[in-house]
Amino acid sequence: MAKTIMIVDDSASLRQVVSIALKGAGYEVIEACDGKDALGKLNANSKVHLIISDVNMPNMDGITFVKEAKKMANLKFTPVIMLTTEAQEAKKLEGQAAGAKAWVVKPFQPAQMLAAVAKLVMP
Amino acid sequence: MHTDTDAWQWLSPLISGGAGVAALLGVSGMNGTGVQLAVALAVLSIGCAWGSAFRQRLTLARLAQQSRESAEQEQQAARQAGSVTGLEQVCDKAAPIWVKQIETARSQTEEGITEVAARFAAIVDRLHTSAIASQQVSGSGEASVLAQSEADLVALNRSMDAALHKRDEMVRDVRDLVSYTSELKQMAAEVAEIASQTNLLALNAAIEAARAGEAGRGFAVVADEVRKLSSLSSDTGKKMTEKVNVINSAISSVIGVADKFGAEDTRSVAEADETIRRVLANFASFTKGLSESSEMLRRESEGISAEISDTLVFLQFQDRVSQILAQVRDNLGGLHGHLTRHIAERNRGGTSAIDANAWLNEMELGYTTPEQRRNHRGSAEPAAAEATEITFF
Secondary structure, three states: OOOEEEEEOOOHHHHHHHHHHHHHOOOEEEEEOOHHHHHHHOOOOOOOOEEEEOOOOOOOOHHHHHHHHOOOHHHOOOOEEEEEOOOOHHHHHHHHHHOOOEEEEOOOOHHHHHHHHHHHOOO | OOOHHHHHHHHHHHHHHHHHHHHHHHHHOOOHHHHHHHHHHHHHHHHHHHHHHHHHHHHHHHHHHHHHHHHHHHHHHHHHHHHHHHHHHHHHHHHHHHHHHHHHHHHHHHHHHHHHHHHHHHHHHHHHHHHHHHHHHHHOOHHHHHHHHHHHHHHHHHHHHHHHHHHHHHHHHHHHHHHHHHHHHHHHHHHHHHHHHHHHHHHHHHHHHHHOHHHHHHHHHHHHHHHHHHHHHHHHHHHHHHHHHHHHHHHHHHHHHHHHHHHHHHHHHHHHHHHHHHHHHHHHHHHHHHHHHHHHHHHHHHHHHHHHHHHHHHOOHHHHHHHHHHHHHHHHHHHHHHHHHHHHHHHOOOOOOOOHHHHHHHHHHOOOOHHHHHHHHOOOOOOOOOOOEEEEO
16 A cells, blocks of 8 residues: 655645655655645545645745644654755754654755655654 | 235245344354354245245145035035936836746746646656556566467367377278178178079979979979079179179278378378467567567666656756745835835935845845855855755754
8 A cells, every 4th residue: 555645835846856756656645735735635534654845835834834734633643854945954943843854955866855755654 | 716815824934034034144244153044044934935835735725625525525415316316216117027027937937847847747657657568568478378379279289180080090990891891792792602502403493393293393383482582682692792892982982082181181280280389489589579679668768757857856946946036026026115115205204214234134034045045145156965955853
């Protein structure tokens, strides 16, 4: 049974890049264009094995989205990777506080991203 | 600017010096010391006069310079006021246009790159599907299909071969019948011989009956009946011989035909066997080629897929460009808003100064990429890092 990964990013081209890499590695992918859209696509029965989220997005930023998602019982232990152009330590600490497990700075190499995904994805 | 007062300033030391020299010369009566003192006084008074004249020129030049500077400052202030007003107008009109231009460029790039990425994604998907399909075709085991076909065809040929053998056995049985028909022929000849003997016996009996006269009349009738029976037996013997001959010729003809077709059939089966092996060998070499080319196609499509995935990685630039342009757009828009408020405030007679440093600090807070911060600080662009920066918490 393929594992499901959610990718949240306002850049459609970036979602495609991540999506192709993940599908190529055998994952199923759910795409969302911002935090609000992502929360709309998740519910109490969602089985998501990992979330990859951008930080700077319109409507709802990534940090707020992760905090909200972590409030749902079924997503409480779902690992989160922040994928962003931000490389500032202060931002990283915000992400860590929100419950993220990794911080990946764009641009990324798909192989390295997949290695991080494989390391963190829920069994 | 030369007035009498100005002239007096450098003439007075000269006049007072000259008077001093004359007095000294008069008092001393032209002796050595008096002359020396008079010369010294004359030099001193000339020096004082020159110094006064020099100071006066300096003062005049300074005044002229100050007056020129103040005139230039007035002109510059007037020019600046004019140019600031012009600049304000340009910014007021142009800033919204710049905002739109930047947004157009940003959104067009985003749409274009998104479309390109989507097409690439579709190509990768299709390549993946075709690779799976070709793998299924080549992986479904053309070797096993070939082996199965060979087994089926060989079995078919074997059953044909078995049928041939059965027919051969039947022909052998028919051939055996010939020996029985010769016996039958012999038996028919024997029947004819018995008939002939019986006929001779009947003839003797008839003679003996005639010789006996009246007493042998009854016996003559029996002898005649026996002669008739012998005649019938002779006919039956002949008919039997004829029928046996017909049967013999029929059997010979069947055996002849069977022999002829038997040889042909044996050759056909042998040829079929050879044909089956040849066709299967051809098929095997064809499927091997097909399998190899399908494997090559699969490898190629995987390679192309990987190339496209790598290409897609470079499209990530759009995300960064979009963020940078969006920040410039928002900042320009903000500047325009600020300018509009500033002009309105000034028109009401108030003053509202723009705090450039506060503005720049706020601008820096809006940055999301390291290159924006580097550009802001004017530091050198470092080489792009090859490895992805990943931090695990």
